[in-house]
Amino acid sequence: MRLTFAAASLLAASVAFAGDKDKKEKPAQIPADSIHWAHSWEEALAEAKERNVPIHVAFHKDH
C-alpha cells in the first residue's frame, strides 16, 4: 500500500514537472500592450505594400 502511494506520488511529481517544462517551453507571445516591430526592412516593405499602410521608422539609442 505504502509502495503504491510512493509510486503514485512519484508519478504525480513527474507529471507536474513535465507540466512545468511544457509551460516554460511554450512559444512566447508578443504582449498586446506593446508595439509590434518588423524583423527586417525587407519584411516591413513587403507587409506595408500588402496592407497599403505607411512605415514608421524609429531610429533610437539606449539611454
Add this chain to the structure above:
Amino acid sequence: MDVSVYPNKDVIAASKLCVNIFCNGETDHAADKKYGREEWCENNYGQKCAEHVKNHQSTSNLFFKGTIMNPTTILCNPDGTEIKRKVGAMPAKDLITMIKEAGAKVGPGITQDEYLFAKGKLKVADDALATKDTKEAIEALNSIVKAFAKNPADKVLVDMAQKKLDDINAAGMALVETAKADAAAGKVEDARKGLKEVFSNYKGLECAKVAEKEYAALPKDK
C-alpha cells in the same frame, strides 16, 4: 521615447495603422533575454537585439547622409520613400498625429489586427492542407472571406483566401472527374467513395454540390 512614448496605449493603438521598424545600432546592447522558448531584446518584445542592429545598418544609408540623429522618427510610403520626419524626442500625441496623417495619405489600408488574424487563418489553412484536412482549411479560409468581405480596404485579404478556396475547389472538381470516370468504367463503389469524400470534406464549395448531384445519379445498391 522607449520609456514614455512607445509603451503609451494610444501610441500602441496608432502603431497598428502602420508597419513599425525599430533601428538601434548599439552593439553593446544588453544580451537577449529568454521569454518562454524565445530570446528577445529586453526592450523590444518580439525582436532580437541582432535584428534592430541589422535594421539600423540596412536603413541608415537610406535616410541619413553622415551623422544619424537619435531619436529620429520617419514615416514612409509603402515603397519606403519618405513622407515626413521629426528629429528629436516628441510627445505621444505628436507621434500619433504623424502616423494618422501618413495613414490618411497612403490608405485606406489593413490594420495590424486584421492582417495578423488573416495571416493566422491562412497558416491554419496551409497546415490543414498539408495534413489533408480539407474541411478545416475551407473553414479557416471562409472565416477570412466572411470577416473582411464588406471592407474594400481588406480586399487583398479576401482575394488571398478566395484564391486558395478556388484552388481547393479545382482539386475537388478533379476528384469528381476521377469518380465520374470510375463510374463510366463500371467501378461504381470507387466512384461512390470518391464522391462521398468530396461532398463530405469540401462543403460550401461548388465541387461539393456537383459531387452530391453525381452521387445521387449513381446506380443504387442492389
